[in-house]
Amino acid sequence: MASIGLDNIVKAYGSLEVIHGVSVDIEDGDFVVLVGPSGCGKSTLLRMIAGLEDITAGTLSIGGTIVNNLPPKKRNIAMVFQNYALYPHMTVGQNMGFSLKLGGVPKAEIGRKVQAAAEVLGLSALLDRFPGQLSGGQRQRVAMGRAIVRDPQVFLFDEPLSNLDAKLRVVMRAEIKSLQASLGTTTVYVTHDQVEAMTMADKIVVMNEGRVEQIGSPLKLFNTPDNVFVASFIGSPVMNFIPGIVTTAGTGPTFLSGDLRLPLPHLPHGVPKETDVILGIRPQYWRRDPTGFEAQAEVIEPTGSETQLELSMQGHRLTVVLHEQLEVRRGDKVPLLPDFDKMLFFDAASHRRIA
Template identity: 60%
Template sequence: MASVQIHDVRKSFGGFEVLHGVSVPIEDGAFVVLVGPSGCGKSTLLRMLAGLEKITSGTISIGDRVVNDVQPKERDIAMVFQNYALYPHMTVAQNMGFSLKLRGAEKSEIDTKVNRAADILDLRRLLDRFPRQLSGGQRQRVAMGRAIVRDPQVFLFDEPLSNLDAKLRVAMRAEIKELHQRLKTTTVYVTHDQIEAMTMADKIVVMQDGIVEQMGSPLELYDHPDNKFVAGFIGSPAMNFLEGTLKVNGGQPWVETANGARLPVAAAPAASNGKAVTYGIRPEHLEFADDGIEAEIVVVEPTGSETQIVARIGTQDIIAIFRDRRRVEPGDKVHLRPRAASAHLFDKDTGKRI
């Protein structure tokens, strides 16, 4: 196990810079998830960590060692690929033992380690099969087994669940998390799925366009997003955004939208009176009230445990979620009140949190 330091790392392909100075400290034993939309540079960063891409500038250290010029095989890392990259001509056991075989390990040592990993992942029955004879979830487990067998300092996962169906994905998510809790190996996990990030990570690093937008624990990011991008990216259904003007003149400040609705704000600096802002409110922080914003129900989506409502304010749709089963129909006129303490304010131009 080891800590990983990514310091001011840049990456250019040709003359085109895709990573603009990324710094991520990763504590020993942490489960860090790099998340962001496709093209944000998260996979490139992971591949640089693995040694599959050259580092244009900056440093990456594993433990106390700067690994910029260290060959992948000497970095003591193991990677699980999106398409698993299992060797199709080798059995499960051979796949898992390949790295040990290359290292010149004894047959008995390989068997012991492969069997131990197979027990952890419940692969004993499948050791003699070829990858073709396995289901998606089984292949995924073999790919993890191949990583475990090596007992590396760091596990790298590159979107490992995106080839699985929704149900299996949830199951494997729990399995990977449990595996990490058991082995406590430092893990860097790349995904574009914010739910994977939220459910698995100790620390989430949200990236966009080659920069880190914010990093922190899942709930930190959920409760205190630094900017509008993070606010919109983390959480499902996504946060509602309403444009308006901040009004601060003694008493409780509010944001006034173009069509005159007043959105309550817990507190705002007096100097920002009259500022153009984006008002962010999560769907679960809206409640029915007698004096809230006027809205017309457009769609009602009951899921059983909760009811999701799409409501129209003026010309804009917002989403609200309620746990209690209220009888509402499309077309109903209702009043929605945002919970002032849970509202987020962002600068309209920069997107930064106010």
């Protein structure tokens, strides 16, 4: 177990810089998820921690030791790859014990450690099988077994669940989380799936175009995103954004956007009047209310306990999730009221949150 320090890490391929000075502190035993859209640099960053990519500039330390120039095998890390990267010609047991064999560990001890890891992961009966004879979930477990058998300082996961079906993904998500919690090994986990990030992480690092947009706990990112990017990336369905201005002219504080007038209970703290802002409100923070604003239903997606609606409100497209079963047809009017306390305001120019 060890802390990881990334200090102003830069990665460039020739003149093309893809990671622009990333700094993150990962504490001992943390489960940190790097999340962001494709091409944001999260996998590159993970591969730099693993030692599979050179670091152009900056300092990377693991357990207080600078490891910039150390080869992967000397970093005492283990990595689980997206496609598991199991050696197809080796049995499950040989796959799991390969690193120990290379490390010169005696055969008997390898057998003992592999057996112990296999028991933890429920793989004991599969040790003599080849990867080609396993299901996706079993392969995933073997890949994890290969990682834990070495008892590394750090686990690195590179989108390990993306090849699994939705149901198995949920199961494996819980398994990885509980395994990490029981082993207490510092873990860096890369995903583009914000649900995975929210459900698994102690700390999320949101990345975009080679930069860190925000670091924080899942709920902190959900409730108080620093900017429009984080607000839109974290949370599902995506937050509604309505550009407009806040004015106090007339009846009181009001948010204006074209024909849409949303009276506000009070002037949000820090929001300048008569200035372009972006109002952000999550789909979950609306409720049906006879006194609300009328919106026309365009797409209705019942999911059982909830109903997700795509609506049009005064020319603005809205996504709303109502925690009820709703008998609504396309074209029906639905009166909706937002939760004013949950409204976020972003500066229209910088996209940074102001309230």
